[in-house]
Amino acid sequence: MGSDEKLESPKLPFIDFSSKLKPGSPYWDSLKTQVRGALEEYGCFEASLGDDNTVNPGELRRDVFSSLKELFDLPLHTKQQSGVSQPFQHGYAAPNPLLPELWDGRSQFARRGRNLHQNIVALWRKPNNNIHSMAGVVSEFDRTVRRMILESFGLEKYIDEHLSSTTYHFRFMKYEAVQPYGETELGLRVHTDKSFMTILCQNEVGGLELQTNRGEWVKFRPTSPSSFLVLIGDALHVWLNGRVHCLKHKVTLCLLHNKSRYSFGLFTIPKSEYIIKAPQELIGEKHPLRFKPFAYKEYFGLAYSKTGVKDASILHVPEFPPPIVASKL
Numbered sequence: 280m281g282s283d284e285k286l287e288s289p290k291l292p293f294i295d296f297s298s299k300l301k302p303g304s305p306y307w308d309s310l311k312t313q314v315r316g317a318l319e320e321y322g323c324f325e326a327s328l329g330d331d332n333t334v335n336p337g338e339l340r341r342d343v344f345s346s347l348k349e350l351f352d353l354p355l356h357t358k359q360q361s362g363v364s365q366p367f368q369h370g371y372a373a374p375n376p377l378l379p380e381l382w383d384g385r386s387q388f389a390r391r392g393r394n395l396h397q398n399i400v401a402l403w404r405k406p407n408n409n410i411h412s413m414a415g416v417v418s419e420f421d422r423t424v425r426r427m428i429l430e431s432f433g434l435e436k437y438i439d440e441h442l443s444s445t446t447y448h449f450r451f452m453k454y455e456a457v458q459p460y461g462e463t464e465l466g467l468r469v470h471t472d473k474s475f476m477t478i479l480c481q482n483e484v485g486g487l488e489l490q491t492n493r494g495e496w497v498k499f500r501p502t503s504p505s506s507f508l509v510l511i512g513d514a515l516h517v518w519l520n521g522r523v524h525c526l527k528h529k530v531t532l533c534l535l536h537n538k539s540r541y542s543f544g545l546f547t548i549p550k551s552e553y554i555i556k557a558p559q560e561l562i563g564e565k566h567p568l569r570f571k572p573f574a575y576k577e578y579f580g581l582a583y584s585k586t587g588v589k590d591a592s593i594l595h596v597p598e599f600p601p602p603i604v605a606s607k608l
């Protein structure tokens with residue numbers, strides 16, 4: 280690694296979840312402390328997941344990316360037969376029969392980049408494929424991390440309510456390689472996620488960039504082939520009264536190997552009627568209430584207004600004016 284590269288890539292926290300997890304064990308407690316520390320300072324961490332005898336996350340991740348390529352390459356008429364619902368950004372939402380008790384029935388396929396095509400995918404006709412397995416792995420991991428976060432703030436009594444207040448969107452993205460060679464282009468604008476939490480994974484093309492709480496942009500380069508990036512979204516930032524950082528991120532594209540960028544993300548979304556309100560335990564003299572309580576759907580409506588995408592600062596109570604944005608693209 281050259282010295283320039285070192286300069287542009289400060290280390291993001293890395294947490295190793297690869298050993299067997301048992302709530303209450305010393306290993307669990309040490310991970311919980313690392314999770315809270317990473318989220319307070321960075322709002323994200325890289326996580327390496329273990330092999331649970333049935334699933335090897337590194338192999339599964341490789342298989343998922345090859346399935347995504349096949350899916351995005353399906354002929355249009357095949358995709359059109361797949362019972363796809365409403366347009367979503369540059370792609371479509373498809374019905375998802377997976378884990379019905381946990382999902383609101385949406386998987387999203389977004390195609391981004393210069394050549395935007397309608398993209399409709401017949402994925403869910405194939406049961407038990409590797410994408411379903413991946414959804415199981417990341418959604419279970421999401422629940423583990425959220426349990427750890429709540430425990431670390433002494434909010435154990437809210438765990439069940441919190442875990443059942445959410446639904447998932449599993450989104451697959453393809454970004455076309457840009458032209459000409461070597462030129463950089465914005466693939467996805469600077470934003471914060473509106474979710475409680477997001478778990479992301481990108482293929483070897485890379486391009487995800489994160490803004491630290493000091494305002495510097497860091498390229499995300501996974502240190503392990505079986506790792507994922509966990510990010511805090513606006514909803515958890517508000518629910519925890521601002522005690523964890525919610526970071527801005529973007530995707531930049533640069534044609535180097537003539538390869539498209541694929542990524543997928545599990546977005547943990549509060550149910551739309553859910554009122555996002557910090558628990559009493561997190562409000563006090565040292566930590567006055569920072570955000571007005573809001574039903575998630577109202578927040579979502581305000582955040583995606585005609586005047587552009589907003590972040591949680593629109594919910595600030597008057598004593599907490601929005602911070603000055605450190606840097607823009």
Ligand SMILES: O=C(O)CCC(=O)C(=O)O
Pocket residue numbers: 450452467472479480481487528530542543544
């Ligand atoms: O494609 C990625 O890696 C990031 C996608 C993302 O940030 C989003 O959809 O909110």
Ligand SMILES: [Fe+2]
Pocket residue numbers: 470471472528
């Ligand atoms: Fe995002």
